[in-house]
Amino acid sequence: MTCFIVEGGYALEGSVEVKGAKNSMLPIMAAAILNSDKREIELENIPDIGDMHMKKKILQSLGLQVSYASNVLHLDSRELCSHTISAALMKEMRSSIIIMGPMLARLGKVRVTYPGGCSIGPRPIDLHLKGLEALGARIWEEKGFIVASTPGLRGAEIHLDYPSVGATENLLMAAVLARGNTVVHNAAREPEIVDLQNFLNAMGAQVRGAGTETLRIKGVEALGSCRYRIIPDRIVAGTYLMAGAITGGRVTVRGIIPSHLDAVVAKMQEAGVVLEVGEDSLSVLNGRLKAVGTLRTLPYPGFPTDLQSPMMALLTRAGGRSNIVESVFEARFKHVEELKRMNARISVEGRTALVEGCAVLKGAVVSATDLRAGAALVLAGLAAEGTTIVKEIRHIDRGYEYLDLTMQKLGAHIIRSGEEQPAQAGQQNVAWNVADVPSHPA
C-alpha cells in the first residue's frame, strides 16, 4: 500500500503556486452536460488530482468526450447518451449527486445511487431532492437507484433549510434551463458558487446573486460552449500556509484570491501566526503559536470545515487550550485518534474538540481517514520528532496535486513509498531518502 513517509523537524521555506479549486472544478465539470453546442468546453487551471480523474470517468460513462492535458480539460457533450451512473462510480465520489440537476435539465431523466466520498459523517441529500422536486422533477427509488424524471423543469421559489453547497449547485444547474424564473433563498455563499454562476453565465445562462443568500435565475432555452479559468483553491492555499506555520517556516502561496481566506487569516493571526497579505498571495512569516479560545467551523464566510483538521494539527503546538467546534459535519473528528497516536492531547465531546497545546508530537504510523484529515496528519508529521508514516494516502491524492513533491520543494522531508505511483505520474520524487535525513533539524 502506498504511504507518505515524513521526517519531522524541518522548517518549510519557499513559495507554492496554487492551482484551481477542486470544489469549483467538480460542479463546473458537471455543468458541461448542459452544453448543447457543437463546440467543446475548455477549462483551464485544472489540478491533476484524483477527484478530477474520477469525475472525468463518470462523465465519460454518460457519453461525454473528456480529455485532460497540461492542466486543461476539454469536454464535449454532443454524444451524451446515458442517464445512469453506475453504483460503483457513485460510491467513489459524493459530488456525483450534483449530476442530477444538469441531467434533468438536459435529458429530463437521471438514475443514480446514494453518493459516497469522504467518510465525514452522514451526508444526506434531502435538500437536493426537495429542491429538484420543487422544480418539477418526479423522484422515486427503484432497485437501490434514485430515479428522477421530468417532462420539463419549471422555475420555482425554493427555501433551503440549510445553505448546502452541493444542493445550491445542483439547483442552480437545473434551474438555468427551466421554464421561467427561479429564486433560491438561503443559498450557500461560497466562492465556488460565484465561480459556478460566472461559468454558467459564460455559457449563456442568466444567473445573479451568487455570493449572497439569494440566487435569481432566469431560465434560458439552451446553453453553449465557452472557455473558462477556475478560481484558485483556497483550501489548498490554507493547508500550505498552515504547513509553514506548524514548522516555524516562511511559506508564500501565490496565484490566490486572499479575500477568500479572510476567516482563515483571522484565526491564524489569533493563533499568533504572522501573515503578510499581497495582491494575489499570502505569506506566513513566523510567530509564536498560541491557543485560540474557540474556533467554530461555519458556512462561508465563516471558518471552513475543510481546514478544521489542519488547523487542529497547528493548535496542538500552540501554547494553551483551544476549543474547536465542528458545526458543519457531524462526524468530522476522525483525525483526532490519529493525532493522539502522535502524542497530541485532544479530547472530544459531541461536536467539540478540546486541544491541549504545547504537545511534543512524535512520529507514528497513522491513517488518513479522509482527504483533509490526511493533510492534517502530514502537517503533524512535519512538526513531529522522528518519522511518521501516513497510510491511505489515496484520500490525500483526491484533492492535493503532488502534495509530496510540492512539500519537498519547500524543504520538507517527505517521500511516497509503495508499489503504486501517484495518479499524477510523470514526475519524479526528488532524491531524498529517509536514511539520508541530515541530523540538524530546524
Ligand code: UD1
Ligand atoms: C461541499 C464541499 C466540501 C465542504 C462542504 C462544506 C464539494 C465537492 N465539497 O460538500 O468539501 O466540506 O461543502 O463546505 O464542494 N446536508 C443535509 N442535506 C442535504 C445536503 C447537505 O442535511 O441535502 C448537510 C450535510 O449533511 C452537512 C451540511 O449540510 O452536515 C453541509 O453539507 P454541504 O454544504 O451540502 O456540503 P457538500 O456540498 O457535501
